[in-house]
Amino acid sequence: MAAVPARAPFAAPDKNDGKRLTQMMERAEAAFDLKELRFTKLRQQVFGEIAATHASIGAYEIMARMAEKGTRVAPISVYRAIDALLDVGLIHRLESKNAFFACRRADHTSTGRRPIFLSCESCGTVGEVDGQDIFDLTDERARSIGFTPRIKFVEIQGMCPRCAEKK
Amino acid sequence: MAAVPARAPFAAPDKNDGKRLTQMMERAEAAFDLKELRFTKLRQQVFGEIAATHASIGAYEIMARMAEKGTRVAPISVYRAIDALLDVGLIHRLESKNAFFACRRADHTSTGRRPIFLSCESCGTVGEVDGQDIFDLTDERARSIGFTPRIKFVEIQGMCPRCAEKK
DNA sequence: TAACATATGTAATAACGTTACAGCAGGGCA
DNA sequence: TGCCCTGCTGTAACGTTATTACATATGTTA
Numbered sequence: 001m002a003a004v005p006a007r008a009p010f011a012a013p014d015k016n017d018g019k020r021l022t023q024m025m026e027r028a029e030a031a032f033d034l035k036e037l038r039f040t041k042l043r044q045q046v047f048g049e050i051a052a053t054h055a056s057i058g059a060y061e062i063m064a065r066m067a068e069k070g071t072r073v074a075p076i077s078v079y080r081a082i083d084a085l086l087d088v089g090l091i092h093r094l095e096s097k098n099a100f101f102a103c104r105r106a107d108h109t110s111t112g113r114r115p116i117f118l119s120c121e122s123c124g125t126v127g128e129v130d131g132q133d134i135f136d137l138t139d140e141r142a143r144s145i146g147f148t149p150r151i152k153f154v155e156i157q158g159m160c161p162r163c164a165e166k167k
Numbered sequence: 168m169a170a171v172p173a174r175a176p177f178a179a180p181d182k183n184d185g186k187r188l189t190q191m192m193e194r195a196e197a198a199f200d201l202k203e204l205r206f207t208k209l210r211q212q213v214f215g216e217i218a219a220t221h222a223s224i225g226a227y228e229i230m231a232r233m234a235e236k237g238t239r240v241a242p243i244s245v246y247r248a249i250d251a252l253l254d255v256g257l258i259h260r261l262e263s264k265n266a267f268f269a270c271r272r273a274d275h276t277s278t279g280r281r282p283i284f285l286s287c288e289s290c291g292t293v294g295e296v297d298g299q300d301i302f303d304l305t306d307e308r309a310r311s312i313g314f315t316p317r318i319k320f321v322e323i324q325g326m327c328p329r330c331a332e333k334k
Numbered sequence: 335t336a337a338c339a340t341a342t343g344t345a346a347t348a349a350c351g352t353t354a355c356a357g358c359a360g361g362g363c364a
Numbered sequence: 365t366g367c368c369c370t371g372c373t374g375t376a377a378c379g380t381t382a383t384t385a386c387a388t389a390t391g392t393t394a
Contacts, residue, residue, distance in 0.1 A: 008312075009312055010312065010313065010314065037371080037372095038359095038360090038371075038372075040372070040373085042372085042373070043372095058349075058350075059349095059350070059351080060348095060349065060350070073373090073374085074373095074374070074375070074376085075350080075351070075352085076351085076352075076353090076373090076374085076375090077372095077373065077374075079350095079351065079352080080372080080373075081373095084372090095262045095263045095322070096262045096318075096320065098265075098349085098350060098351090098381090116305060116308065118309055118312075118314045118316075120314075121317065127312070127314065129308055129309070129311075129312055130308075131305070131308065133304065134301060134304050134305055134308070134321075137300070137301050137304065138283060138298070138301055138321055138323060141283065141296055141297075141298065141301065142285055142296070142323050142325065144296075145175075145176055145177065145285075145294070145296055145328070146177070146327075146328030146331070147177070147285045147287075147294070147323070147325055147326070147327055147328060148325045148326040148331060149285075149323045149324075149325040150288065150323075150324055150325040150326070151263075151323070151324040151325070152321070152322070152323045152324075153262070153263055153320070153321070153322045153323075154305060154319075154320075154321050155262070155319070155320055156305060156309050156314070156316045156317075156318070156319045157316075157317055157318040157319075158309065158314055158315045158316040158317040158318070159314070159315045159317070160313075160314055161312070161313030161314060164313070164315060204340080204341095205340075205341075205390095205391080207340095207341070207342085209341085209342070210341095225380080225381075226380095226381070226382080227380065227381070240342090240343085241342095241343070241344070241345085242381080242382070242383090243342090243343085243344090243382085243383075243384090244341095244342065244343075246381095246382065246383080247341080247342075248341095248342095251341090265350090265380085265381060265382090
């Protein structure tokens, strides 16, 4: 299959989105292979639900959507799948909403550059932009008072360009 | 009462802490006055529990501690008090832990400089350091893709200097 | 003292997440 | 082939965090 141009954060949906989902699934399979973990049916389904929206989605919402399609699973099963997807780096957790969204920048692990998250309060869409310099700066700031950082979060809530345009 | 020197983030407890708590209560009263809101008994109690620790504390833990002292209130009451305290700027919310901690830098509102939060994974203590430059940078980054930021947070989890020293 | 805004009480429920234990599935190896 | 080991899922119950809806109380002002 021919490669499809990457979609910029908050860009309008286009007719390539279907192909992008397929590509994400392929990428997911490769990511699991790389870590020698299995991209099982359950994990595929959970990832499918998350990747099907550009918004963040809660674990129980994922459950509900799977149930509508005939797959009824317990919360713990969804959380276990989510943990695996987080491990492999296919999804991110949005701390400020206790929700999850699909990673659309295939390159974090290869480049080592971490993104910050932008969550639209109007439409729920989450975008990622490079924030390595920001993380570097926070690291430095922490160390300046003797604090050893391990995990860092940078999240922004506001209005995305598409929603801003509508008003 | 004579002013007591401010305690640096993650500094060891000292014998002035009692006075500092009293000062925080006075400052709290002034903050509520300024906003023409009431620093009611409930709000005093809730703030008291939060300010009594340098760690972050969850709403239900606050409830439990109040109950031990004879005040039994419903979750919603605690959350309403918390909302008021957040409004007035006396406490902060730690998104990554769904918990709250007392603000120990009286100057955010006057200086307009916002802090980043450092949460120790070992002792739970939360410290604040100035992060205005970091927030400026995230703002700029967001706007560079047309996103209008409204709420931002930067949180770091790791090891504080006092816990690091212990090992 | 009536009217209004602020604050709290009561009850139920929604939303998010975990513990504990049992069973299943696939790959490696004697 | 049979066994074991690891990874993965099922089942049930429970724990934690947060909100909705509606009623009552309290303080200020006119």
